[in-house]
Amino acid sequence: MVGKRSVGDYAFDIVNVLFLTAASFLFLFPVWYVAVSSLSSPAAVASGDVTLWPKGFTWQAYELVLKDSRIWEAYANTLFYVGAGTLLNLIMTTLGAYPLSRRQLLGGSAIMAMIVFTMFFSGGLIPSYLNIRDLGLYNTRWVLIVPAAVSAFNLIVLRTFFQTIPESLIESAKIDGAQDIRVLWSVVLPLSKPGLAVMLLFYAVAHWNSWFSAMVYLQDRSLYPLQLVLREILIHAQTSELTANVPQQDVTQVSATIRYATIMIATLPILLLYPFLQKHFVKGVMIGALKE
Amino acid sequence: MNSVAGEKQADRSFFRIWKQVRTNRYLYLMLIPVVGYFLIFNYKPMYGAIIAFKDFNPYAGINGSDWVGLKHFRQFFESFYFGRLLRNTILLSVYSLAVIFPASIILALLLNEVRNKWFKSVVQTLSYLPYFISLIVICGMIVNFSGPDGMVSKLLVSLGVIDAPVDFLSLSSWYRTIHVGSSLWQYVGWNSIIYLAALSGISPSLYEAAVMDGANRWRQLIHITLPGIKNTIVILLILNIGSLMDSNWEKILLLYSPSTYETADVISTYVYRRGVQEANYSFSAAIGLFNSIINFSLLVAANFWSRRLTSNSLW
Numbered sequence: 316m317v318g319k320r321s322v323g324d325y326a327f328d329i330v331n332v333l334f335l336t337a338a339s340f341l342f343l344f345p346v347w348y349v350a351v352s353s354l355s356s357p358a359a360v361a362s363g364d365v366t367l368w369p370k371g372f373t374w375q376a377y378e379l380v381l382k383d384s385r386i387w388e389a390y391a392n393t394l395f396y397v398g399a400g401t402l403l404n405l406i407m408t409t410l411g412a413y414p415l416s417r418r419q420l421l422g423g424s425a426i427m428a429m430i431v432f433t434m435f436f437s438g439g440l441i442p443s444y445l446n447i448r449d450l451g452l453y454n455t456r457w458v459l460i461v462p463a464a465v466s467a468f469n470l471i472v473l474r475t476f477f478q479t480i481p482e483s484l485i486e487s488a489k490i491d492g493a494q495d496i497r498v499l500w501s502v503v504l505p506l507s508k509p510g511l512a513v514m515l516l517f518y519a520v521a522h523w524n525s526w527f528s529a530m531v532y533l534q535d536r537s538l539y540p541l542q543l544v545l546r547e548i549l550i551h552a553q554t555s556e557l558t559a560n561v562p563q564q565d566v567t568q569v570s571a572t573i574r575y576a577t578i579m580i581a582t583l584p585i586l587l588l589y590p591f592l593q594k595h596f597v598k599g600v601m602i603g604a605l606k607e
Numbered sequence: 608m609n610s611v612a613g614e615k616q617a618d619r620s621f622f623r624i625w626k627q628v629r630t631n632r633y634l635y636l637m638l639i640p641v642v643g644y645f646l647i648f649n650y651k652p653m654y655g656a657i658i659a660f661k662d663f664n665p666y667a668g669i670n671g672s673d674w675v676g677l678k679h680f681r682q683f684f685e686s687f688y689f690g691r692l693l694r695n696t697i698l699l700s701v702y703s704l705a706v707i708f709p710a711s712i713i714l715a716l717l718l719n720e721v722r723n724k725w726f727k728s729v730v731q732t733l734s735y736l737p738y739f740i741s742l743i744v745i746c747g748m749i750v751n752f753s754g755p756d757g758m759v760s761k762l763l764v765s766l767g768v769i770d771a772p773v774d775f776l777s778l779s780s781w782y783r784t785i786h787v788g789s790s791l792w793q794y795v796g797w798n799s800i801i802y803l804a805a806l807s808g809i810s811p812s813l814y815e816a817a818v819m820d821g822a823n824r825w826r827q828l829i830h831i832t833l834p835g836i837k838n839t840i841v842i843l844l845i846l847n848i849g850s851l852m853d854s855n856w857e858k859i860l861l862l863y864s865p866s867t868y869e870t871a872d873v874i875s876t877y878v879y880r881r882g883v884q885e886a887n888y889s890f891s892a893a894i895g896l897f898n899s900i901i902n903f904s905l906l907v908a909a910n911f912w913s914r915r916l917t918s919n920s921l922w
């Protein structure tokens with residue numbers, strides 16, 4: 316922006332920066348508060364002494380949580396759901412997005428319309444629930460993977476990405492005698508790494524965060540993903556297994572810091588990866604926005 | 608004569624289509640699993656929704672169960688819950704929309720006015736952060752913060768706003784505030800990304816010209832910036848209206864309790880309780896179908912009016 320700046324401009328800039336600084340503090344503070352509370356002594360947290368820095372620093376809460384086998388088993392399950400689920404997602408989304416990005420595909424727009432329609436209308440929870448039971452997926456590991464194999468939104472994002480690949484590249488590969496499968500593998504996919512990275516992130520985070528299907532369709536505790544165990548500890552406050560060796564009068568206080576430590580343990584992987592992933596996500600949202 | 612020519616043409620175009628399909632056969636092969644997926648996991652449940660008009664009997668299956676017409680719908684409309692569920696569903700969504708939608712635009716506009724790149728990117732990074740925390744963890748934080756020994760009570764007691772600690776989540780009068788407030792925190796930064804993208808697409812020459820004409824920043828906002836992102840705003844508004852009946856119900860499911868059903872229970876959570884927990888399949892399917900149809904109708908209506916008034920539309 317050019318031109319002279321008036322007093323009003325300066326005043327606006329100052330107010331704007333102050334406002335955004337305050338907003339940033341609000342975005343960060345709850346997470347920060349959880350972090351410092353998880354490292355403070357239970358008594359200090361209970362009396363409200365903890366605000367910006369840990370008081371009575373201790374790892375006790377983390378030790379108690381990490382001793383719990385529920386968390387570890389659920390962590391392992393989640394890694395499986397994220398890994399296997401995301402792999403299937405990438406294969407299926409590519410298989411859908413590539414043909415639908417080719418203009419010469421007859422009936423492609425009708426199939427596209429059929430897919431987009433599912434974003435806005437569904438049979439509802441109960442018919443889906445009965446469908447999944449009929450298919451024999453109930454209480455199996457597959458129930459968190461197969462019914463989530465493709466997201467219509469992500470398919471649109473990847474299709475938009477494929478459409479930006481110059482037609483001439485694909486044409487020339489075809490003239491050299493390559494079939495579509497070969498074109499996809501040797502020309503399109505190598506050029507689409509950023510798009511695939513975005514898909515990988517979107518899907519992996521969706522699997523990591525998913526809990527509702529697991530709650531409805533899983534009965535065996537040994538199949539539970541991390542989020543369901545977190546729900547028991549954080550929302551239903553079932554911390555008694557964790558505080559078995561804690562003196563009775565301290566249980567209430569300790570279970571609060573345990574919940575904070577659990578939040579940190581469940582969120583740290585995301586928080587640590589976040590700076591590296593953020594720009595890819597933003598890119599994905601922008602590609603998605605192009606074709607909404 | 609005419610019909611023979613017509614047949615010949617049909618023949619030829621059929622041949623052409625066949626040739627097209629043959630040359631692209633691998634593309635069609637690739638599509639089979641994806642189309643199959645949508646048929647099995649999306650369209651089959653749409654067909655399954657006809658149990659809303661039947662008395663579903665698990666042994667007889669969907670097709671073998673008896674038709675009962677609109678019985679379940681009538682039962683729902685006449686029940687005590689109908690008014691409360693409809694009110695809660697709409698109010699939670701409308702409040703969220705009224706708060707979060709403009710806030711996201713305002714945040715994007717304010718970020719857009721920041722000249723210092725470093726400061727801007729720090730604020731953006733922090734504003735997206737809550738979006739990456741899982742819903743369960745967010746709700747866990749809400750439960751901890753808003754409980755009687757949570758930080759909110761402590762803060763308000765020390766400021767003298769309230770006399771004694773309060774368990775905010777157990778009070779139905781607080782549910783909407785907690786729900787909308789926490790969603791604002793979680794989504795406002797993330798939602799602003801799309802507007803920032805739209806803002807960065809506005810040509811700088813427009814601003815230069817406006818400055819030449821003596822427009823101050825307020826004038827630039829009114830005459831260049833807002834018109835520049837108008838299309839984005841309209842499209843997102845249509846999409847939001849199209850999911851008005853969803854009201855972020857997974858979050859409600861995590862946070863509500865019988866003591867807050869008064870303000871927190873929405874159609875989707877009721878469907879879950881009656882259907883999945885109590886196995887009233889047909890009755891819940893009817894309520895769910897009612898919800899889906901209203902949602903879809905709202906989307907179509909919003910799209911229609913938008914095309915009329917602003918020439919923007921989804922299709």
